[in-house]
Amino acid sequence: MRPSTKSLFAALAFTALAAASGAGIAAEVKGAAPTDPALIEKIRKSNAECYACHTEAGLKNPPRADMDLAALTKFIHDPKQFDGSNHTGMECKVCHGQGYVAFPHAPEAKKSISECGECHATKALRVETQFEASVHAKNLKDAFTCQTCHDPHVYKVAAKVGDPRKIVAQDNAMCVDCHNSDLRYSAFSTALPTKKVRPDLYATHDWLPNARLHWSAVRCIECHTPVSPVKSLATSHEILAKDKSDKACVTCHSQDSALATRLYRYASTNVGADLGFANAQVLGSAYVVGATRNPLIDRAVIGLFGLTVLGLLGHGAVCVVLALIRRRRTS
Ligand code: HEC
Ligand code: HEC
Ligand code: HEC
Ligand code: HEC
Ligand code: HEC
Ligand code: HEC
Ligand code: HEC
Structure with missing residues (x-):
């Protein structure tokens, strides 16, 4: 400092x-x-x-x-x-x-x-260690600072926003404002020896069904930072390189969804407090397919989820077969 x-x-x-x-x-x-x-x-x-x-x-x-x-x-x-x-x-x-x-x-x-x-000496110390280990701090050096993501006049900490959708909208805007803007991205990437061209976000996430829907429901940092079992460290500033990012659907679509201790931890307490629920977790984790704690709902939902994934895989397979047929015809 x-x-x-x-x-x-x-x-x-x-x-x-x-x-x-x-x-x-x-x-x-x-x-x-x-x-x-x-x-x-x-x-x-x-x-x-x-x-x-x-x-x-x-x-x-x-x-x-x-x-x-x-x-x-x-x-x-x-x-x-x-x-x-x-x-x-x-x-x-x-x-x-x-x-x-x-x-x-x-x-x-x-x-x-x-x-x-x-x-914010205490907080900054913890955040800074994680931030220094992020791809941005390592590769883009001094040009990338706390203010690059946090506008001190606008930003509101997730714990005070509460509603997961609003948290997602605020937090993802920090990333998307740059990762979806050639102008802003290139202002930072020209410092790289490779002068990297901005990768298209939708193309790089085409393995994720309905990426747009996911991005309105989960934060970029959910998959791009390491999951920590320590609750106070649930928000990490260590943005990992793409090969270390999380591709596993079950991180979220499972009973012990990582979302319960991350994004939904803000909602769980609120939802619980508002409705006087002892086990706010039940409600708090009911946002995501496969992550409710009710076995009946879970079975029904996982069934539907499986069908959707099968449908997608089927669609993929049909595409591959069609492509092969097309290639045969042209060669
Ligand atoms: C001049 C002192 C000062 C500076 C500089 C400053 N803050 Fe703050 N910050 C405060 C004060 C005062 C509060 C309100 C604390 C409270 O409500 O208890 C606050 C609150 C916050 C909170 C909410 C804390 C919480 O747990 O609710 C966050 C997050 C935060 N600041 C982040 C930042 C970031 C990021 C920067 C740099 C871009 C920054 N602050 C710069 C003084 C400062
Ligand atoms: C917690 C600290 C903090 C407070 C309080 C604060 N600012 Fe700022 N402000 C900053 C920082 C840090 C920057 C530099 C941001 C950057 O480098 O991108 C900045 C930049 C600005 C800028 C220029 C950049 C821009 O995007 O507009 C203006 C104008 C400004 N502040 C006005 C204000 C006004 C008006 C208030 C009071 C209503 C205020 N600030 C309160 C920290 C603060
Ligand atoms: C009489 C009008 C006026 C008032 C009052 C005023 N500003 Fe400005 N400010 C400007 C103008 C015009 C600019 C555009 C750049 C320039 O001409 O300096 C500016 C630029 C800025 C910038 C960005 C440029 C830089 O140096 O980073 C910041 C930050 C800023 N003002 C903060 C403040 C704060 C904080 C206050 C109140 C304490 C304030 N201003 C009061 C007119 C004003
Ligand atoms: C790449 C973008 C990015 C950068 C750079 C960044 N942050 Fe954050 N920060 C976030 C996001 C996203 C969150 C999660 C939103 C939340 O919890 O409010 C967050 C949350 C926070 C919080 C509240 C949660 C917590 O862990 O206590 C603080 C405080 C904070 N950042 C401070 C900083 C400081 C200090 C720096 C610079 C050393 C910094 N941030 C750099 C994106 C960033
Ligand atoms: C101001 C621009 C900017 C902001 C804001 C920003 N990034 Fe980046 N990001 C970059 C640039 C430029 C690179 C390229 C760095 C490199 O390839 O070395 C990058 C690299 C990355 C990578 C690594 C890609 C790879 O090739 O390994 C990931 C993942 C990433 N960003 C995610 C995020 C997330 C998540 C956020 C929000 C929390 C965010 N970024 C905010 C500009 C930004
Ligand atoms: C469901 C998890 C998940 C979410 C949510 C997610 N990503 Fe990714 N992202 C990944 C994975 C995994 C990769 C690596 C893909 C690969 O290499 O095939 C990746 C790749 C990237 C890259 C590297 C692109 C490249 O080719 O260099 C960037 C930048 C990035 N993501 C930014 C973001 C931003 C910004 C958001 C939020 C709008 C986001 N991601 C949301 C999992 C996710
Ligand atoms: C970071 C957490 C996270 C990860 C990782 C994740 N998802 Fe999701 N997914 C969600 C959330 C939250 C929703 C609920 C969105 C809504 O309906 O609001 C969702 C919704 C869905 C849906 C329903 C979409 C629709 O059209 O209704 C499907 C299908 C899905 N995910 C498949 C997957 C697959 C396949 C993967 C792995 C490649 C995956 N998800 C990885 C969090 C995640």
Whole structure:
């Protein structure tokens, strides 16, 4: 982590504010979200200064005439999105140092933006070890950072999102925004000695029936990171190379589906709590074919699942036979 006095100061100032307001200091984070109304109002006012320019409204109605509006278009933020993020209630200036207080912003302002580890030392340490072992960190080096995937103004941790579909949509967007965009992907891949061309996601996953459906129901990281039996390590940042990625259907389509301790662990607790269920697991794992804990449903579903897979295999076999016949005819 690059130490930066300015942002460290900002983080400490926030801690001091939070402590003064009686909000206390979260064990893992320097300074928790404030609860004191006076402090909340102070932060709202402070952020409104930035929003005066950095929103759609600001762009339409610029508070100053001497601004590069074309440049500003690239830096438009949505206050609602920020309010729904992990960092809701935080002051923009806590992460964006003194260089951004005045406009025009200081030329070196960018260097003073706080990095995740400055406030999340404990978590960042664990995540960083996994991240350093990922294909991205190993092959794409310094160009690939935490912010490449996590937009600190938007991202909300899965445990707080709860609904598996919404978690999947948020988390997969992090990957797909790049892996489905030639423009963004090539900005990173040109650093590779091979200048790798973006592989087509649908073509590389053609062995997976209905990939589109799977991608709306499970996360990319489910198959692309190692499964750990330790619950607190269930979210891994170690994105593996393709030959080490998981192709086994039974990882999810089985009674002890890995999804129970991964994606569905957020839902299990919620579903259980909402309905007062003692065994939330029963409900929590009922999302995926073959993974319910009810033997009757399971048998019926596995039967259907088997038929579907047989159907697919049959379809594959017919294709192969047809291709062979075609090849014979042409040769
Ligand atoms: C008077 C309008 C105005 C205000 C107020 C303003 N900005 Fe900006 N900001 C801009 C414009 C215009 C740009 C586009 C690039 C440029 O001209 O510097 C910009 C660019 C930026 C950038 C991206 C460029 C870079 O250096 O990385 C960041 C980050 C930023 N502003 C943060 C903030 C924060 C945080 C606040 C509040 C403390 C704030 N701005 C207040 C107008 C403003
Ligand atoms: C938790 C820290 C944090 C907070 C709080 C924060 N930012 Fe940022 N912001 C960052 C980081 C880190 C970057 C650089 C992202 C990158 O390098 O891609 C950034 C980049 C920006 C940019 C330029 C890039 C872009 O995509 O627009 C603007 C503008 C900006 N922030 C505005 C704001 C405003 C306005 C607020 C308050 C509502 C705010 N930020 C609150 C960490 C934060
Ligand atoms: C200036 C300090 C600061 C910086 C820099 C910062 N955060 Fe945070 N972060 C916070 C605070 C404060 C909270 C709210 C803690 C709370 O609600 O208890 C938070 C909350 C979070 C949470 C939710 C924690 C939870 O368990 O609910 C995540 C995840 C997170 N941040 C990720 C990041 C990432 C990724 C970055 C870098 C892109 C980052 N943060 C940068 C201060 C910071
Ligand atoms: C390749 C994309 C990617 C990169 C790079 C990345 N993350 Fe994540 N991160 C994710 C995804 C996906 C999740 C899962 C979503 C969740 O649990 O909220 C996640 C979850 C998290 C969480 C919450 C879950 C947990 O394990 O506590 C934290 C904190 C976090 N990331 C911090 C970081 C930090 C710090 C870095 C940089 C060292 C980083 N991330 C780099 C994609 C990424
Ligand atoms: C900003 C762009 C970007 C983002 C975001 C991103 N990746 Fe990548 N990813 C790349 C590039 C570029 C490579 C090529 C690296 C190489 O081949 O050495 C790569 C490589 C990979 C590989 C290895 C392919 C192989 O040939 O072994 C996998 C798997 C992968 N990414 C999955 C993911 C997942 C899952 C996420 C989200 C959690 C993600 N990526 C987010 C750009 C990105
Ligand atoms: C059901 C498990 C599974 C899911 C879900 C999944 N993948 Fe994969 N992915 C794999 C496997 C296995 C491979 C290796 C395929 C091979 O080599 O034949 C792979 C290959 C890749 C590659 C390497 C492509 C290449 O040819 O270099 C990338 C990049 C990738 N996946 C990204 C993603 C992204 C992004 C998502 C989420 C939208 C995702 N994957 C979802 C299992 C999965
Ligand atoms: C990472 C977990 C995971 C893996 C690995 C996985 N699946 Fe799935 N699969 C799911 C989930 C979750 C659904 C439920 C999607 C829904 O209906 O919302 C699903 C649905 C299906 C369906 C029903 C599709 C439909 O059209 O209704 C079939 C068939 C299927 N999977 C086959 C497979 C096969 C074959 C493999 C191995 C090549 C596989 N799956 C690997 C999680 C997984």
